[in-house]
Amino acid sequence: MTYRYITTPIYYVNDRPHLGHAYASIHADIMARYLRAAGHQVVLLTGADEHGEKIAKAAMQANEAPDAFAQRHARSFEDAWRRLAVGSDVFVRTSSAAHSRVVSACLTRLYEAGEIYLADYEGLYSVGQERFVTEKELVNGKLPEDREPPVVRRESNYFFRMEVHREWMRRLLRDTPDLIQPAQYRHEILRLLEEPIGDLSISRPVERLAWGIPIPWDASHVTYVWFDALLSYVSPLGYPDGADFTHYWPSATHVIGKDILRTHTLFWLAMTHALGITPYRRLLVSGHLLGADGRKMSKSLGNGVDPLAAAQTFGVDALRYALVREVSFGFDGIITNEVIEQRLNRDLADDLGNLVSRTLAMVHRYRAGIVPAPGAYTAGEEAIMARAASLPEVVLMLVEEMKLGRAVEQVMAFVTALNGYVATSAPWTLAKDPALAKRLDTVLHTLLEGLHAVSSLLSPVMPASMGQLRALLGDGGEPGWNVPWGEGVTAGAGVRQGILFPKRREAGVAGPTMSR
Structure with missing residues (x-):
């Protein structure tokens, strides 16, 4: 029996599903359906990324507790995938107790191995992406995907020694040409790895953000949302010694959008290497969906297509067909x-x-x-x-x-x-x-x-x-x-x-x- 493991992004549930979410999920679902038809044993995973500053802020604006807000929005994603015929086998929620236990165990293991340390840090922080950024990432003073420029923050954080894994990542990408597809995204990451990438801040002080998984040895900090979310690819499989993890993880294929390429390469590959987890088999990276004006779909621009409304108007199957036929996976394309x-x-x-x-x-x-x-x-x-x-x-x-x-x-x-x-x-x-x-x-x-x-x-x-x-x-x-x-x-x-x-x-x- 051959096992295949396919994942969508773990969607950040501070808003309702949009067409970019649908594009990735429908592609992953179609791949899973073809592989099942051909006789493979397939698990398709999707889920909700429920922690972090943006969730806490959105919950406050909605006058809801963060857990209630996250649960309501997670259900909207589950409902959307049912309506769009995305037949996931697992819907992981990062607020679940089972996932939290895996995150805590991984943090403890890395801390005891000397891979995590506490330090003061001052730098530019993107609230939109919930991470520290560098000057060279900015275009006209901000990240291209953000509405607002980053802010200067100084605070004590726990850091993961990501830099020490840089040379290993370079070798992995050089020696595995098909690890990241299409090839232009592999080349992009290889260029980044030519220079130091620094270490990764993986905690936030509770005095600023209480909504998150506590750092096991220091209750005054919660886990950085990306460190938490990336582990949701392995936690539902019973990592580290569950039978499903043994069977399915070696075939792991992640389907993502190019806006989260760095987190799924620099962050995730370094984390798996530090934890002794075999790297994913393949990272499939989609481009951006564009509106009729040729710009990336955006709620503020009003140039997007509501996937559920389109499914209601044209039929679910017609929408699925059009997304597959009209925009080649990995490249930007217009959908109206x-x-x-x-x-x-x-x-x-x-x-x-x-x-x-x-x-x-x-x-x-x-x-x-x-x-x-x-x-x-x-x-x-x-x-x-x-x-x-x-x-x-x-x-x-x-x-x-x-x-x-x-x-x-x-x-x-x-x-x-x-x-x-x-x-x-x-x-x-x-x-x-x-x-x-x-x-x-x-x-x-x-x-x-x-x-x-x-x-x-x-x-x-x-x-x-x-x-x-x-x-x-x-x-x-x-x-x-x-x-x-x-x-x-x-x-x-x-x-x-x-x-x-x-x-x-x-x-x-x-x-x-x-x-x-």
């Missing part, structure tokens, strides 16, 4: 409601939906809605069969590299080939000649079998719609993977007509698109 609607209308309604409607309508018209047994195959059918047989391997290779857009593109090219097959085989002409009845059976069966293959290949991306497609084809079961040709649909079974993707029209009237 108009883009989602175009993908729904053109790819899903016109190409796939129309193929389904035409095929099912012809089976009802010419064979009373019953799946016919095929006759002899020609070169046309052999080509369709060969393409369907090769697609699962091709798709999985691309999925492993988080090239989901290209994987789906391969399947949609097969849909295009099936549409071309309809045109060249002309079932409506065959139906006019009783002598060609068996040939018509073969063509219709080939189309039904091809659509069944599509339903399996696209099920991780659009689980509800592809389940509906299988039901229309007379298969009400779970999606298969690499199903042998001829075992997708059953001769003699009944099919039903239906519309998978109602096309949105300018006048606001939804309806199918059909030809023939």
Whole structure:
């Protein structure tokens, strides 16, 4: 049995989920679904990062206790992932007692090993990112992702000796070219590691911030939110000696956004090395989603897309499909409601939906809605069969590299080939000649079998719609993977007509698109 462990970011719950959160979670979910379909034992983890200064401040502004505020917002993330078909196996909360015990144990272990020390420190502190920053990180006086410039702070903190792990990290990144993907992010971190990175402040005085996990040996300090949150990747697995940790951690794949790249490299790699934890297998880094104005989506700019509203308007599966197809993972890309609607209308309604409607309508018209047994195959059918047989391997290779857009593109090219097959085989002409009845059976069966293959290949991306497609084809079961040709649909079974993707029209009237 092969184990695979995939994680989303542990989202900071000072606000409701936005499209950037949805983008990362949907990509992680789709990867997990493909790997499960291929026979791997998969755990998909997501969760809520609930401690820190921003949470305490937001709770105060909402006139709530921090724990009640965090719980309410954590539930909003859980609800959002359910509504967007993100089927996580574990939802970790950093305020849980089990997680706190792991953090305390790790802190104690590092302190006793001399990896943590107390010192006074004065420097520039980003309230938005909840960390000390350096002058060279600033652009026009502030971090690019912050609204406000950093403030000068002087206080006693406990520090983790991150600098002593710098050379090890450099060697790791040089010797493991595929550890961080896409490659430009690996190069970015290697450039940072050419110079000293300093040590990491991992505590905050209780007199300034009481909402956090206490430092085990000093109750006047709480743990820095990032040191706490990063350990939530291992705490639900029963670290250090749980069976799940043994099975799943060696395959760990983190899916993150590029705005948290440094914490998942400089911080997290140094922490795992100090604790004797094998580094994650792969760090997959997404770019930024941009609004129609070409700028990063922002609530203050009003250029974002609400993922739950978009799902309500266009359908969950259409949103998932558009996010995968429109923006290549690892790169910045524009997503708007108009883009989602175009993908729904053109790819899903016109190409796939129309193929389904035409095929099912012809089976009802010419064979009373019953799946016919095929006759002899020609070169046309052999080509369709060969393409369907090769697609699962091709798709999985691309999925492993988080090239989901290209994987789906391969399947949609097969849909295009099936549409071309309809045109060249002309079932409506065959139906006019009783002598060609068996040939018509073969063509219709080939189309039904091809659509069944599509339903399996696209099920991780659009689980509800592809389940509906299988039901229309007379298969009400779970999606298969690499199903042998001829075992997708059953001769003699009944099919039903239906519309998978109602096309949105300018006048606001939804309806199918059909030809023939």
